[in-house]
Amino acid sequence: MQRRKFIQNTALFGSLAMVAPTNIMASTLSREFPVVRVPKEKRHFESKFIEDAIKEFKKNVKDEELSWLFNNCFPNTLDTTVTFSKKNGKPHTYVITGDIDAMWLRDSSAQVWPYMAFVDKDKDLKDLIAGVINTQTQYILKDPYANAFYNDPNKKGEWTTDHTDMLPGVHERKYEIDSLCYPIRLAYNYWKTTGDTAPFDADWQKSIRAILKVFKDQQEKDGTNPYHFQRTTPFGTDTRDLKGYGYPVKPVGLICSAFRPSDDSTVFSFLVPSNFFAVVSLNQAAEMIDALVGDAALSKELRALSAEVKQALQDHAIVNHPKYGNIYAFEVDGYGNHLLMDDANVPSLLSLPYLDAIDKDDWVYKNTREFVLSLDNPFFYKGKAAEGIGGPHVGVDMIWPMAITMQGLTSNSPAEIKKCIAMLKATHAGTGFMHETFHKDNPKNFTRSWFAWANTLFGEFLWKTYKESPELLS
Template sequence: MRYSIVSTLLSSLILVQPTLSQCPDYSSYSQARHEPYSTGKYALSYQRPSPECRTFNSATIESLIANISSYITDPDLYRLFQNSYPNTLDTAIKWHGTAANNSAEELTFIITGDINAMWLRDSANQLQSYLPLLEPSTSNTSIASLYRGVINLQARYLLTSPYCNSFQAPVESVIPPATNGAAASDTVTPQYSPDSVFECKYELDSLAAFLQISTSYYAATRDATFFSSFQWLPAVRAVLSTAKAMTTPTYSPADGSVLDSPYTFSRQTSRATETLANDGRGSPVGSGTGLVRSAFRPSDDSTIFQFLIPANMMFARYLASAADIASAISGQQSLADEMRSFASSIRDAINRHGIVTAPAVGNNTDRTTETIYAYEVDGFGSSVIMDDANLPSLLSAPVFGYLEAATDPVYQRTRARILDSASPNGNPYFMRGPVINAVGGPHVGPGMAWPMASIVRILTSNDEIEIYGALREIVASTAGLGLIHESVNSFDAGRWTRQWFSWANGLFGQMILDLLERKPQILKQSFQ
């Protein structure tokens, strides 16, 4: 989405390479409070590194942050935007350069924050926050260059290890590989090299993320030449091959024999969500559904049933839109047709298997059952009825464009259930309390609400009372740090996880820009 108000706030883009030798470690820096504090009730810390310590300096974003102060009345809300929106540019552009064998091939290594590795999903979404700033540019000091660099590096990763989700820095960066102690006991097929892979959990949304960032860049620039110049086309074919392989059922439809799984994952762990059942194959899946398996969720937790509906939604959506890029490249119409056909078949499969009948939520007197989207299904008639805070989620289906509008009736029934745990048949992972009320998940566990889910709640609502309430809880629940945490205890704002979660910070800023377009009057209110 492009924002007309935002466009009036922007000026020319300038990149200033920082000098990092004397800069504090942001993992530690972001856990302490720094003056000047905001003048509101919560006295939020100023958390931006000094300009010389930022990993990417942009005059455009500085202009946007300064000018938006006239649209936001509350000092704590403004400080939270001021800290969070530029967080990826300030702290997470770990390296930006070119390929060793092609000086025209830009590469961008973006860490997720407090983990020194690049997730396909996170890096795509971290740049998604700056989509309103993306303009066509051949300069290697532009937002466009960051996008091209991420697309090129993700393509390299997918051609190396398409089943993996998180990767080490490219060799050109001379950044040593990060150590993942949890992965030391992993038994994974296909095998991978820890020199290039940080962790190899197969997640369908990781494949979708590559298509997502590709679509975003193309929609803003219409630069088809870029996509035909490097490794994008082979990477798309790797994505298609991987996803189609993961439609393999557990049993042969012909004789019931157990089929080899294209991917298996086993880990020695005390957490059930960190490994797959059945010797690394995961729970059985049925044949002929048309859905694509996902061994792990966007949270990096293992799926209960491998047909993860939000991931299939996201994959279908961006596979179809990325087909427009292939269509614009000479000689690639057959690839584009294959992408559109596969996307359409997945949509049909979601409608057939992902929409289920469940007991009505709450104490409805007019009906006892209702049709909703399941979170996961297995193709044998079983389903998981819940939602998880991590994106893609069922709650976020309109945000990533699978649904054209949040008014879709099946989505509205699903949304009501997701945001309800007090009534019978509600979401088991919706956390309630005096501090924050939001979806959580098994990744951190019961009682821990995710502000990211509150942000998505705002993005999918037109109800100003609902938006105000969710936004007020976010502002009040940063424990004075002024950053968006991964999760917050719904009864104690002082108990939280991951203050340096760059994607969540950027998503908060993205939401503020969305409200600037849709509901600017809310930004004029007090959140004290």
């Protein structure tokens, strides 16, 4: 089913009183926490080490509601979205987003990312993530411009009004820089954590070359673009202007992204957070190619493009704001035009330290963070229930729990981390799970009751806090 069809505005059970952000620490739910996790016999995959982590968290965190949320959210990807198999003797893992039977390159990487901390202990979990890498490799080789795929390679996509070059097995063909960066991030960290090189075969090497070609083509240095996309739709953010090619850019070294990680179209095609992500991913790919393949020419190309994009970001992505000083724009076009905002999905400007793209103490990032977490960001909302970043994808006044989680994950402030946890705890609308969005004044008005990325990311945030600052969970 299509993402936009999954709008659910009622909670599954329970009710939630409205509480101002200044008093968000008070729990507003009853002290009864019903069993909402999938029964053991119906779970898609179970890891003893993940279950042990849940038990450890419950034993040592005295806040019953947080323990309940961690139990529900952290294993949600494993419980409900993964399908593991062997194909030609190699692990294969298909990962749906939750309520949509399709595998996004971005979402699938992010959904299993928090389990990387356990793969050196759990062989089955290691095989599961290796299977994600193998599956992503085949998808990239099928079409590096597509963002989401079906498990059935012959299935015809359900988008019948898309004007682009669709292939069987492709669910959606929205080209996004981050969809090609996330598989590199997952592969690199899998290799660094496990030392296993099995997924990085000739096909994987071809996928890296395909990614490099897309990124170079999308610099539009010769004034042409092999990719176009239009959709017959009432949603302007689901299509591209100018016959599907988007507004012109001046070739300055940055990489175009037709769509954002929200799957919304860009206004100016040089999407700054995604270009930062590409800088990191290209260097990671180069390191792997050097160590595993020994192809010096390819690794040199990867590093050269990374360096070029990095310099272009310094030259074209920084804007002087009258209130905040130098900040990073969200999108630019190389002509001097820019868009100042931030979006809830990752990569975002807020998330750059989480993606190892920038240091938390970088002064331009700190200025940018102050801007994006203020009402000067047109997609930052402050209401009776919470405050946080939203975006165009669902609409105004809808806060994304993912953005609140990311605010906490990128914060150095104990008070801010505690506040983010409290807001997330107070806005799940009695369901025991995170959602795509909720209304700033009414968490019972939410979208997507089953969104595994948001759940697992919240679990990652709680586990990180438990390991590093357990006192913040009391």
